[in-house]
Amino acid sequence: MFKKREYALENVAEPNLVEDVFPYILPPLITFNGKWVENVDGHEVAFDPGARAKADIHITDTTFRDGQQARPPYTISQQVKLYKLLSKLGGPNGVIRQTEFFLYTRNDRETLDRCRELGLRYPEITGWIRAVKGDFRLVKEAGLKESGMLTSCSDYHVFHKQKQTRQEAFDQYIGVVESALEVGVRPRCHLEDVTRADWEGFVFPFVQKLARLSEQVPEHLKVKVRLCDTMGFGLSFPNAMPPRSIAKLCWHMNHECGIPPERLEWHGHNDFHRVHINGVTAWLCGCNALNATLFGYGERTGNPPLEGAIMEYIALKGSLNGINTVTITEIAEYMRSIGLPIPDNYPFAGKHFNTTRAGIHAGGLRRDERIYNIMDTTTLLNRPPRVAITDKTGTDGVAIWVNEFLGTKGKANEVKLTQVVKIQKWVMDQYNVYGRQSAISDEELEHQVRTHLPDLYQANKASAG
Numbered sequence: 001m002f003k004k005r006e007y008a009l010e011n012v013a014e015p016n017l018v019e020d021v022f023p024y025i026l027p028p029l030i031t032f033n034g035k036w037v038e039n040v041d042g043h044e045v046a047f048d049p050g051a052r053a054k055a056d057i058h059i060t061d062t063t064f065r066d067g068q069q070a071r072p073p074y075t076i077s078q079q080v081k082l083y084k085l086l087s088k089l090g091g092p093n094g095v096i097r098q099t100e101f102f103l104y105t106r107n108d109r110e111t112l113d114r115c116r117e118l119g120l121r122y123p124e125i126t127g128w129i130r131a132v133k134g135d136f137r138l139v140k141e142a143g144l145k146e147s148g149m150l151t152s153c154s155d156y157h158v159f160h161k162q163k164q165t166r167q168e169a170f171d172q173y174i175g176v177v178e179s180a181l182e183v184g185v186r187p188r189c190h191l192e193d194v195t196r197a198d199w200e201g202f203v204f205p206f207v208q209k210l211a212r213l214s215e216q217v218p219e220h221l222k223v224k225v226r227l228c229d230t231m232g233f234g235l236s237f238p239n240a241m242p243p244r245s246i247a248k249l250c251w252h253m254n255h256e257c258g259i260p261p262e263r264l265e266w267h268g269h270n271d272f273h274r275v276h277i278n279g280v281t282a283w284l285c286g287c288n289a290l291n292a293t294l295f296g297y298g299e300r301t302g303n304p305p306l307e308g309a310i311m312e313y314i315a316l317k318g319s320l321n322g323i324n325t326v327t328i329t330e331i332a333e334y335m336r337s338i339g340l341p342i343p344d345n346y347p348f349a350g351k352h353f354n355t356t357r358a359g360i361h362a363g364g365l366r367r368d369e370r371i372y373n374i375m376d377t378t379t380l381l382n383r384p385p386r387v388a389i390t391d392k393t394g395t396d397g398v399a400i401w402v403n404e405f406l407g408t409k410g411k412a413n414e415v416k417l418t419q420v421v422k423i424q425k426w427v428m429d430q431y432n433v434y435g436r437q438s439a440i441s442d443e444e445l446e447h448q449v450r451t452h453l454p455d456l457y458q459a460n461k462a463s464a465g
Contacts, residue, residue, distance in 0.1 A: 017370075024376050030315040036238055038247050045251055049284040052261075053316040057283045059309050060265060060291045061086055061099035064111070065128050065148075066303055067293040068102070071340065078338055079111045080118075082294070085331045087120045091322030094122040095313060096306070097289065100148055103127045103138040112142055126188070131176045139185055146186040148226065149176060153203050154193035166202050174209060181217050188224040190267070195233040195244050204257055211258030224263045225253060226291065229278060232271030232301065236281035246278055250286035265289035270301040279304040280312050294331060295342055295349060307331075307348050325380040348381060355386040356397070389440040391431035395424045402449055405442075406460045415456065423448045 022028050032050040039045075063086070064079055074082070083099065090096025101115075102108045115125055127147035129135035139147040151173045152158060158169045173189065180187040189210060197203050207225060214222035227249060235244045242248055246266075253259045266282030266289070268275045279290045296305035307328045314320055332342055332349035344352045354377050373385040384404060387397040398420045403409040426448055430436040450457045 022370075024370055025379060026318070026320070027311045027315045027375050027380075029318050030312070038245075038251070039239060040248050040251055047247060047251075047285055052284045052286070055261060055288060057288050057290070057313065057316070058095055058097040059090065059306060059313065060097055060289045061123055061293065061306060062267070062291050062298070062303060063099065063293045063306070065100045065102055066267075066298040069299040070297045070302065073107070074338075076107055076111045076114060080114050081334065082331070083115045083123075084118065084120070085327055085334065086123055086294075087118075088324050089310065089327040089331065090122055091320075091324055092122070093322040095310070095321055095323050096123045098126050098146075099123040100126045100128045103129060103135075103142055103147075109142065131173045131189075133176055133179055136176060136179055139180070140183055144185065145220075146188060146224075147180070148188040148190050149173075149180075150192060151189045151206070152192040153206065154197035155202075156196060157193055158202075170202070170206055170209075173206065174213075177210065177213060177223060181213065181221055181223075184221065186221050186224065188226055188265070190226040190228050192228045193230040194227050194249065195229045196231060197243055199242055199249070199252065204252060207253065207257040207259060214258070214263075222263060223259075224265060225259045226265040226267050227253070227282070227287065229266070229268040232269040232274060232278075234268060234274065234278045236274065236277050246281045247285045250282060254286040261286050261288040265291055267291040268304055269298065270296065270303070275302065275304050276308050276312070279309060283312075283316070295335065295340075295346065297340070305347075311348065326382045329381045329383055352386070352388065354383060355388050356393075389427055389445060391428060391436075393427075395420060398424045398427065398445075401445060402453070405446065405449060406453075406456055407463070408456070408460075413456065415453070419453065422452045 020029070021031065030053070032053070034050075035046040035048045037044050037046050063082060064074070068074060079101075086096055086099060101112050103112070112125060112127075124146070125144065127139050127142060127144045129139060129147055129149050131149045131151050135149075152162065152169070155166075158164050158166055162169060164172070177187045177189065189207075191197070191203060191207075194203060210223040210225065229246075233244050234246050234249075236246055238247070240246075240248075250264065253264055254261060264287045266279050266287045268278045268282075268291075275296070279292070283290055290304060290309050292304040292306035292309045293302065294306050296302040296308075310323060310325065310328070314323060314325075328348055336342060342349050342351075344350045347353055354373055356372060369385050378384045386404065387393060387400045389397055389401055395417050399415055399417050400409075402415045402420055402423070406415065408414045423445070427440055430440065
């Protein structure tokens with residue numbers, strides 16, 4: 001019988017900021033204190049997320065494939081620019097290991113050539129085709145070492161889209177895989193709609209056949225498998241049932257179907273707002289590669305956001321491992337410049353993701369930015385925490401804005417609350433006297449600083465000049 005514990009207040013002399021979990025210079029760390037147990041086919045199976053966090057988990061990118069199914073096509077120069085930025089973000093250790101390109105148009109092939117001419121090791125360039133032999137000539141012509149191929153596996157696709165029997169689909173897919181192996185190209189089979197498929201009746205027999213074919217070829221040709229949660233039906237909950245259980249699916253792939261973690265990849269969609277946690281769950285359950293797109297752009301509701309996967313990777317590993325996190329901000333600025341919308345409150349990249357409008361939050365930021373800032377966004381993203389000035393912001397918020405503008409935060413001449421009282425009164429008059437509804441603009445606040453703090457303003461202009 002469970003015995004309730006009694007807890008006594010500890011009146012400590014120094015604060016416990018739990019810095020082993022919240023180091024601030026990194027995203028909050030993710031740690032585990034044991035295994036979890038799943039019931040798989042009547043057997044108790046233990047999953048060890050701590051061990052999985054130490055494995056060679058990594059990210060693969062589909063910005064130029066699935067990401068282009070959600071927007072007008074990128075130009076060649078835009079794709080080359082983004083490819084370079086992906087390489088910079090993932091760093092020299094290949095945290096962003098691969099990216100995939102279409103191969104169908106002249107622009108596709110020219111993009112591929114220009115990206116390869118850069119000579120970057122990571123991300124490795126791979127292709128994507130349908131599972132038909134006619135498409136496979138494109139892979140051979142491109143000279144790629146690996147290509148994904150669409151191997152739809154639910155009866156929705158096999159019967160209703162492809163108008164095939166299971167045997168016909170099975171034979172077609174295996175034929176293309178064998179053709180790839182014969183010419184020395186590694187096949188990566190994309191099990192489309194796997195979270196709505198008959199695992200035992202089609203998925204597992206097909207993947208076991210892939211494993212047997214892999215036994216006959218060198219390591220660099222062994223077939224990879226991408227688990228495609230095409231409609232976002234996957235579930236991360238312990239003891240969720242097939243075909244939606246991510247843990248059970250990964251376990252079967254690793255232990256019964258012969259596909260080890262290093263050849264297993266997760267590709268999700270966000271139709272039910274589960275895309276990020278589902279991808280991380282796959283990492284922790286035996287799938288080394290998480291397929292993602294920049295800012296989650298992908299067909300319909302999108303794919304796992306790559307920058308979210310980057311932060312989760314750091315949190316699991318406890319280090320940057322060569323990742324250049326500031327590049328997230330650089331990519332966001334570039335995306336906006338070419339017309340890709342990023343919501344203002346979008347995590348890590350939105351214009352106001354770390355901007356507060358609440359006076360009580362602004363007060364906390366002024367005393368210690370860790371109180372209301374998720375991590376050191378200045379160092380990690382080149383994005384200092386900001387305050388948007390409204391009628392709810394208060395004098396603390398005005399002081400934060402002024403110190404950020406003047407560059408006086410933490411210095412001997414840091415602006416105090418008493419010095420911004422007149423600016424705060426002007427702000428409140430805009431709302432109480434004139435009925436304003438919008439936030440105060442930076443240009444308006446700069447004018448107030450010039451009016452009420454002229455000496456500091458001139459000193460700032462002189463140092464900036």
